[in-house]
Amino acid sequence: LQASDKRKALEETMALSAQSLASVAYQVSSLASTYLQLLDLQAVQLHKLEADVSCVAQRVDMHKEKVSRREIGALTVPRSFLSHQKIASPPSPPSLEPYCRKPLNFSILDDIGHGVKDHSTQLSRTGTLARKGVKLATQSAGSLGRSARVPEPVQPPMVPEGKLSAASSASSLTSVRYRRGPGRPLPGDLPPPPPEDLALPPPDLSPPAPSDLEPPLPPPPALPDLEDFAHPPPPAAEEPPWVPKNYLDKVVTLYPYTQQKDNELSFQPGALIYVTRRYSDGWCEGVLGEEMGFFPGNYVEPL
Structure with a gap:
């Protein structure tokens, strides 16, 4: 204020004020x-x-x-292990005996047990034949003895009329013939008829020949219905003129097929087709019958 130069x-x-402000700004x-x-x-x-803190939390959880x-x-039952001796392997493997082929001795067991030796092979065969001959003679004598007397009438079981088949009639006749002697004729050896209430209808079979005494064969089983699947009849010696000269093979149809297009064949089961190409x-x-066309291969089978 007292300076001459204001x-x-x-x-x-x-x-000075700018310097002080700068120092204040620097401090701030x-x-x-x-x-x-x-x-x-x-x-x-x-x-x-x-x-x-996270480490401590992990330790607490652990x-x-x-x-x-x-x-x-602590709540579970403790498992008890039985004390046993440990298995120790042998110090050295056992020595194996070398293989030696020996002949078989089939009489080594002959002296064991209560059996009896029998070296008379020829005698045993002769005895067998003799026993068989005696047995056959006894059987024939017994059959002759049985045929000498008249068999007593046997009362047959009650069978309704119309239920007796031809096979049962034939078997009854055959059994009657077998009970009869070999030298007796067939018609005169029949037993007397049973009472009227138990009489059976007479069989329709003719009596078999006396020389052939074989029992009748059973009737053949019924043939299956082959209308749905029938093979064609055997071809004739001369094939029809429409058969191609060069064909692969002959097939027979198994199922019916109706053509879906104009160039296909229609056929029924059992038709014969000559295949020219596969x-x-x-x-x-x-x-097929002077018609040429296509058809599915799984509808046929080769002859």
Whole structure:
């Protein structure tokens, strides 16, 4: 204020005030940077503390699991292991005897047990033949003795009329002939008829020849119905003129087929087709009754 140059004094004052403001701004910026560093350090410390806490939590969980397993193990029944001696391998493998082929002795067991030796093979054969001859003679004598007397009438079981088949009648006649002697004629050796209430209808079969005494054969089984699947009759000696000269083979149809297109064949089961060509997709080309066309290969079978 007392300076002679007022302007110079004002400039000095402005410079001092600017310097003071600059120093204040520097102090504020340094304080702000220091505060930011402090915040960063605190964040790092917080992260470290969080990691320590998570580690402690994991240790606590592990300890709880160990304790729970220990308690569960205490509730279970302990397994008792039987004490036994350990299996020890032999010090050296056993020596094997070398193979030696020996002839078989079939009489080594002859003296064991209560059997009796019998070296008379020829005698045993003769005895067998003699016994067989005696047995046959006894059987023939017994049959002759039985045939000498008249057989007594046997009361047959009650059978309704119309139920007796031809096979049963033939078997009854054959059994009557077998009970009869070999030298007696057939008609005069029949037993007397049974009472009227038990009489059977007379059989329709003619008496068999006396020389052939074989029992009648059973009736043949019923033939299956072949209307749905019938093979064609055997071809004649001369084939029809419409048969192609060069054909692969003959096939017979198994199922009916109706043509789906104009170039296909229609046929019924049992038709004879001459195949002229086969294709990889399963279709075939052939001739059927002067008609040539295509047909499926799975509807036929070769002859």
